[in-house]
Each structure stands twice: as C-alpha cells, then as structure tokens.
Amino acid sequence: MSDRKALLRVTRRALLSGAAGAATLAVTPRLFSPAIAQGAPFKVGLMLPYTGTFAKLGQFIDDGFKLYVEQKGGKLGGREIAFVQVDDESKPEAATDNVNRLIGREKVDLVVGTVHSGVAMAMVKVARDTNTLLIIPNAGANDATGPACAPNIFRSSFSNWQTTFPAGKVLVDAGHKNVATITWRYTAGAEMIGAFAENFTKNGGKIVEDLTLPFPEVEFQALITRIAALKPDAVFSFFAGGGAVKFVKDYAAAGLNKSIPLYGAGFLTDGTIEAQGAAANGIRTTLHYADNLDNPANLAFLKAFKAKTGKDGDIYAVQGFDAANMLEIGLTAVKGDAGARDALVKAIGAAKIDSPRGPLSFNKAHNPIQNIYLREVRNGRNELVSIAQANVDDPARGCKL
C-alpha cells in the first residue's frame, strides 16, 4: 500500500523520466534476445548431498552426469549444458527451499536429484506443482513413480520395490527359510524390506524378526546381539552410506558373518565396499548393477570414469551418467528446444538405452525396466553371481498415467 501512495506523490517529471527508463530497460533485452536464447545454455540443477552421510554418493552421481556431458563435448542435443549445484545435505526439512531456489531463482531447465528419499519426495511435489522436468538419479521412494507419478518426472535409478523384490526368491532358492530383517525406520527401509518380504513369504519363507532403528543412527550393537540370539538362517538388510559401512563391520566383528549369511539390497556394499574392507567378503546383495558386468558399455564407462576421477565407477556414477544420457535423448528429439516439453518427455519415455547396467527402458510411470543382478563381494568388488530377475518392471502401484 505504501508503495502506491509513494507512486501517487511522484512528480510528473520524475514519472516521465522513469517511464523512459523503464521503456529502455524493456526494449533493450528484446533487441538482443534472439541471439541470447539461441546460445543460452540448457541449465541443469544438480540437487545432491555433497555433505553428510550420503556425500560420496552425491559426488559420484555428479561426476557420472558430468562425465557424459564431457564425452559429448559439453553439449547435449546441440545445446550447451550449464550446471548449478545445491547441497541438499539429505535434509528433508530444507528440501522444498532448496529445490525452489533452483527452479525459482536459478531458473533451471532440469532438476537432477537426489539420494535421500524424503528429500526426493519434497522435490517431486515441487516438480509436479511447477511442471519442472525432474530426473531422480537415486532415491528409490516407491511413491515417486507410484501415486505421485507425473509426465515430467523420471528416474534414472530404481524403485525401492524393484531392487529387493527379486531377493525374496533368491533367499528361498538358497535354502534360507527363517530370515531376520534389519533396516533403518524410514521410507526407504520400510519399502526395501517390504518388497523383499512380499516375495520371500510368497515363496514360502518366514520372517522371524523385523529389526529396525531410527535413521541415521549407527549404534547397531544391541540389534546384532539380538540377531545372534535369534539364530536365523540368514539376515536380509538395507543400509546405505556411512551406516552401511558400520553395520557390515559390526556384523563381522561380532563373528556373525561366519555363522549367519548376510544378504541385502545392493546399497549395503555399493559405494561403501572400500571402507568395509574384509568385513564385506561373502555378502550377497541384489541390485541393478554389478562391478564386473561384462558388456561394452560398462567397460567403456568404467575406463572413462577412472580416467576422469581416478576412482572406480559404481552404480551411483552410472545413474548420474544415464540421467545425462536420458537428457540427451530428450533434447535430441526436440533439437535442443526445451520448450517442446511433450515431445521431449515422450522421447525419454520411449528410450532404449544401452546402459552400463545393461538394457534400460522405461514403463508408463517413468520408472526404469532393468535387470536385477545377484552379486557377491569378492576381493573388494561386487561381482556378478547371476541375474536374479531379468527386466524387472516396477508395478507402479497408484500411478494414474
């Protein structure tokens, strides 16, 4: 209100010069705008955990994405790619602000994020509200490509359901009938263990105890003692990042790795295997990737990633790499015109990608259809044992696309 009063009091002369100024400002950019628009880079907002327990995972996704863009000379579909980074610190309470900063202030054309499911769901909500293109390069929350699915939301990763559902049958086939489960008490934990239990009990297995502790607590010792007392045939677990390192080490330190086989979702040993050392040997996990997948795309990827970062690529890096591949497919289909949203989305949805992880395509909910592999830790690597289930398609329960 006070602004309006101030406006009414300005003199005629001031008003005129102001108007002249405003007109100049309004016209000037338009004179140059065609040139700018053509050369303006496509802005990718990377919202990832660069600090905290998932920091390394976030960095690998970032490295993977940028590796792909570098391999294409910094351009995808003819458009120069520019990056804006935001550290989400895996904090759901700051997620909405962070993603709004990327979309509102930085005006990014695409958001890529994130690792933590709670943060990702906040991002999904904002992406739906603002119709911003979003590629989720890790967080597996089932809802993102379930009830909350939207045309502008893709995953380059997996749904929680997808990674552990095949494990249910794997454990029964290996003769483990009485199994204890252990995880953090948060969305990802419940969904991973839930999908495992669904397939496990369907095939005749019995869950003897469902152990949980609050995220991201790492004091596992009490529960490990509980497992020793329960004497199950095997343990199925889901942990990731720093917590996964500690769990595996505690499990081995208590001597349980010798008597009770440890299984898990692949995140237990992916990105964490080096810090786990010998304690990880023999752990079997299911995931949409294995370190020694012997396909040309993977061999080339691992070589290039090593050359760029000096580190061994893993599934997180692959998911970042594939996210960039998806963007390229979309941008190529519209010849770099990000405004042609429908055609861009349709092209990604129909993509058949020769990913380092194997064949990758998408279902109607925009969740990947991909192989889930059974891997075993040998000599510090997640080595392929077998394909636990080929072309696993998430049921996308609740998605109305």
Next chain:
Amino acid sequence: MDFVTFGVQLLNAVQYGMVLFLVASGLTLVFGILGVINLAHGAFYMLGAYLAYWIAAYTGSFWLALVGGVIIAFVVGWLLEIVFVRRLYGRDHLAQVLLSFGLILMVDEIRLILFGKDVHSVAPPAFLSGAIQLTDNMSYPVYRLAICVFCLVVAAAIFLVITRTKIGMIVRAGAENREMARVLGIPFDRVNRYVFAVGIALAALGGIVVSPISTVFPGMGDGMLILSFVVVVLGGIGSVAGAAIGALLIGLTDTFGKVFFPSISSILIYVLMAAVLLWCPNGILGRREV
C-alpha cells in the same frame, strides 16, 4: 532372553555409555568450570576421528593415531582458547553459542580441505581385533571390551586429578568461587587454557576410540553433541561423576530400548531425561543454585 544374551546386551550398554562418557566429560568440564557452552564439541569429536584415520593411514599404527590425535587436539584447543574462547568468559550464552557455532563451521571446513568428505574406517590394533566366543553362537568383539577398560582408566584418571591433586583443587576452587581464588593468587589464565584444551582433547579422544568400530564421516559429531548435552544435563552440569552416571543411564536406556521397545527407542532417552529432571532439576549430581 537367556542369561548370556542379557549379559552381552549389558556389555553393549556399558560400552556405549563409556564412549558417551568420554565425550560428555570434556563438555561438562568446559561447561561447568569455564561456564562456556561449547556447541563445537561434537565437531572436535569428528575431528578426532578424522585425525585418527589420517595418522593411521600414513603410519599404519593405531597407537600413533591415538597419541598423535589427542596431542593435536590438545594443541588446537590450547590455541583456540588463546585466540577466541578467552573472550567469552562471563559473556552471555548468546555470544558463546554464536562463537562455538562459528567454530563448528570452521572445523568442518578445515576437515573438508584436509581430509575430504569420504567415509573412512580405521583398523583396530591387531591384537584387539576379532571376537571372544562366549557361547557357540554368541561372541563379543575384543575391541569393544578394550573400550570399556580404556574408558574406565580415563575416567579414574580424570576423577583422581580433580579430587586428589593440586591442579584439581585449583580447578575446583575456580568453579566454586572465582573471585576469591583469584585474590589468593591462582593463575586462572593458565588453568582455563588447560581445562579447555583437555575438554577438546577428550572430545577428540572419543572420536579416535570409536573410529575402529564406527565409521569416520562428515557430520558424525552432530548426534554425539546432542547426546553429550543430554548426558551433561542428566548428570548435573560440571560434574564428571554425574556425567559417568548419566552416560551409563543413556547407554542402558538406548540399548535395552532398542531390544525391548524398538518402535519408541529413539524417544526413550528424552523420556528418561524428562523424568530425571522432574525428580532433581539440577541433574543427578548437580549442585543446587546458590
């Protein structure tokens, strides 16, 4: 639950409590004697763990990491007292909170520059790795037993220094009545510096000691800081013996809470704190307000 399992869970509780005590004792000393609320205490816990990782990685010796880490932390604490913390004595808590928050950011940034943001782990000394077999399916990691013993020794040492030595007497006098002690010619500048440096060294020691059973990662001190404050408030501000009791109580509550009441285990320690504070508002061994 059979007897052996119960016994092992009891050991788990004691071991967890011991580590908590180590960290919280430093916090309570600085809080109780210097009157400084040090929110950066958890950051030094993390720094200790990173130093341990770094020294162990370069020298291959856990013992060098233990000794070296503590010495470095002590020196850092000593310097910080001279440069920053001495300006806080007698200032209101807002100034202390702001400064120690600044210290958190500094320590975290330095950690990032020196050690990066990767998750690391430290190998325990060879003769402390492995587990003791208790029954055919129950065993206990040797290193965790060693933590219990080590922390008991440190606790006893702190207790003896404070109650039985001249330095302890001076420290206690300073906490009791600073003006009177100053009139009697006690050099508080120096004493304060020692107390703060020892507090920081204890936080770092906690981080070093857990590095072989925990992982070394950015942000590992956050949870520890909150728990340490709970321990200090439970035990009574400034009381080392109170911190020991508080830490053991938290260890027991957390461990048995996880086993028997998993769904509410995370709030149990706060329920415990509320109950204790209702019963004795100054903490278990807290001094009454004069």
